[in-house]
Amino acid sequence: MSTKPKIPTIWDIPREELFAPGHRMCQGCGAAILMRHITKALGKDAIIVEATGCVEVTTTVYPQTAWKHPWLHIAFENAAAGASGVEAAIKAMKRKGVIPKDKKVKVVAIGGDGGTFDIGLQALSGMLERRHNVLYIVYDNEAYMNTGIQRSGATPYKAWTTTTPVGKVWRGEWRPKKDIMGIVLAHRVPYAATVNPAYITDLYMKVRKAVEIEGPTFIHAFSPCTPGWRIDPALTVTVSRLAVQTGVWINYEVENGEFRVTTPVPKRKPVKEYLRLQGRFRHLTEEEIAEIQRMVDEEVERINKLVGKTVIGPVVE
Ligand SMILES: Cc1ncc(C[n+]2csc(CCOP(=O)(O)OP(=O)(O)O)c2C)c(N)n1
Numbered sequence: 545m546s547t548k549p550k551i552p553t554i555w556d557i558p559r560e561e562l563f564a565p566g567h568r569m570c571q572g573c574g575a576a577i578l579m580r581h582i583t584k585a586l587g588k589d590a591i592i593v594e595a596t597g598c599v600e601v602t603t604t605v606y607p608q609t610a611w612k613h614p615w616l617h618i619a620f621e622n623a624a625a626g627a628s629g630v631e632a633a634i635k636a637m638k639r640k641g642v643i644p645k646d647k648k649v650k651v652v653a654i655g656g657d658g659g660t661f662d663i664g665l666q667a668l669s670g671m672l673e674r675r676h677n678v679l680y681i682v683y684d685n686e687a688y689m690n691t692g693i694q695r696s697g698a699t700p701y702k703a704w705t706t707t708t709p710v711g712k713v714w715r716g717e718w719r720p721k722k723d724i725m726g727i728v729l730a731h732r733v734p735y736a737a738t739v740n741p742a743y744i745t746d747l748y749m750k751v752r753k754a755v756e757i758e759g760p761t762f763i764h765a766f767s768p769c770t771p772g773w774r775i776d777p778a779l780t781v782t783v784s785r786l787a788v789q790t791g792v793w794i795n796y797e798v799e800n801g802e803f804r805v806t807t808p809v810p811k812r813k814p815v816k817e818y819l820r821l822q823g824r825f826r827h828l829t830e831e832e833i834a835e836i837q838r839m840v841d842e843e844v845e846r847i848n849k850l851v852g853k854t855v856i857g858p859v860v861e
């Protein structure tokens with residue numbers, strides 16, 4: 545049975561900042577909004593293990609750091625393995641009486657989509673399989689941004705990247721986005737959820753929940769990237785909200801196998817409204833947009849079937 549926590553309001557979110565300003569993330573970076581609120585939701589008793597990627601390189605330029613939590617940098621491919629080791633060390637220290645047995649410390653691994661969907665997938669699978677008490681968060685900006693916008697397994701269909709160019713022959717990415725939530729849920733984890741920076745109270749509730757639950761938990765976060773998506777830095781939240789309003793992104797959680805959409809959308813907007821704000825989709829023809837609309841419709845239908853009723857409604861122009 546899923547627990548029904550009180551839905552927080554914006555006033556429930558702590559004012560104290562645990563992610564300091566003055567980092568080098570781009571203006572309008574979706575991951576900056578995510579990290580600021582994720583760290584607030586984690587509370588102080590957490591240790592963060594961060595894979596190489598944009599968030600890492602921009603927040604820990606030696607000798608400075610934006611993190612007020614104990615924070616460990618780990619290679620691109622093994623954030624989940626590093627976090628597993630930290631969690632095992634905490635257990636050993638409790639056994640030896642170095643720290644009190646009842647002290648709750650949550651280990652949190654954070655990685656980009658490249659470090660999670662692709663190169664870190666094996667480490668993630670091992671961590672979930674061994675049932676470590678770790679929350680894994682992937683901020684998904686849908687490409688390898690830190691190294692120059694190369695496609696990843698999370699890059700959406702038809703998106704331009706530097707390795708899926710647009711020209712006479714190529715039309716951007718030709719493979720659909722990998723279903724990371726499906727892969728994680730196949731490990732029968734106690735909790736997995738999707739979050740979006742335009743829905744901060746939903747994000748806050750889910751991170752709090754994931755921290756409280758014993759065992760491996762997972763959060764997939766939508767994370768616009770201004771240079772990579774070719775968007776106006778002022779439109780990050782607008783684009784994030786449109787992703788939900790068009791059904792491109794669905795906010796949901798799965799607790800002990802029980803599926804729940806946390807942001808129902810009774811009337812969907814056409815996917816074109818989301819695509820047209822982004823330079824990475826500028827090349828799309830009306831036919832290609834219609835094809836993407838059909839793909840989104842199919843996914844919405846699948847989600848509605850899972851829920852057993854229409855939580856994401858039809859497109860209303
Ligand atoms: C084994 C290995 N291969 C390649 C790299 C170079 N590298 C560092 S970060 C990165 C891309 C990270 O992409 P992602 O995880 O999506 O994070 P983002 O930069 O988009 O935030 C790459 C290719 C590396 N550090 N280690």
Ligand code: SF4
Pocket residue numbers: 568569570572573574575576598599602685689690768769770771772
């Ligand atoms: S390149 Fe993208 S993900 Fe990286 S800091 Fe800039 S906006 Fe954020």
Ligand SMILES: [Mg+2]
Pocket residue numbers: 656657658683684685686687688689696
């Ligand atoms: Mg990325």
